[in-house]
Amino acid sequence: MEKKIITISREFGSGGRTIGHLVAEKLGIPFYDKELVDQIALESGFAPKFVEEHGEHSPGKSLLSYAFASQGVPGIMNGLSTADFLWNVQCSVILQLAEKGPCVIVGRNADYILKDRKDCLHAYIHADMDFRADRIVRLYGESEKSPEARLQEKDKRRRVNYQHYTGRTWGVSQNYDICLNSATIGVEACADIIVSLVNASK
């Protein structure tokens, strides 16, 4: 069956976002990243920055979540924690975007949200710590924390979020059609492999 929707899950710093962008460009289809955040922000009423920071990270256990939840507007958040409310909106937006037509969606557990559609290709991008540490310093600059500590923290938050909302284990190959190590294969080559798989499915 033709693969129209490509979801790309990725370890922080692995180049998954860049790969998604390249795939969308090469296939001439929309790439949802910023647009996805904006749409979720619009439908949830949260600021885009908040959606960006919490959409893949919070399983509803942060103090902030509880603070928000306790002040939630009845009838809008329906008594859900901020994180659960955000998850519901995220699911709905991703399902709607997939209905619109071919696209590339990066992150936000889209592999799970779209698991029942047969026209999806689910890819996972990972890389070893050195490659990712070097990459985040080049792309996002230095910070107080070491790049390794930043990676471990982000990995942990994405892993916990994924497990919490999907019941699956993050990074297990069986959840995806293809998993690629961008450090050994190369970012461009990863994109080319995904594009060739999509083209072969047509």
Add this chain to the structure above:
Amino acid sequence: MEKKIITISREFGSGGRTIGHLVAEKLGIPFYDKELVDQIALESGFAPKFVEEHGEHSPGKSLLSYAFASQGVPGIMNGLSTADFLWNVQCSVILQLAEKGPCVIVGRNADYILKDRKDCLHAYIHADMDFRADRIVRLYGESEKSPEARLQEKDKRRRVNYQHYTGRTWGVSQNYDICLNSATIGVEACADIIVSLVNASK
């Protein structure tokens, strides 16, 4: 760096062995499967059939293992359990084969045994239960047990063996350069992707 050694780990029934064979054929390099078993048998003194059945399966806890171990020839098995002795021989044979030159090695935890060589490409092949159940019935015929039960048993034994000897979790994408779902991608296409990666590394 040029990838000269290709290791293929696989779920039972996923077509990993066929993919390994195709890759070796397309690259014109040796494919170690039967030869690997024969070499391990020769160096260990066990029958090829015993090596075939126990090399990827036993973490040294079967009654048979203990029976063998207790009767082990002193100075040959060095007091090791049969499974541990077999593992040591397996490591030594795989390391020697990799030294001999380019090749494809299927199974036997070769991804872990050769993890320190930079000229290896490590692939993992998996597929969903229906695809594999259908495949093993076609290839190996029916048996008393349902194909699903046979798959679950084999999966469990390989997983336990892998975890026992490598300390890693079976099927986690981070252990491999590439993981492929042969059910959605196709057996031939999986082989073509691996071949293209090896050729691109030259």
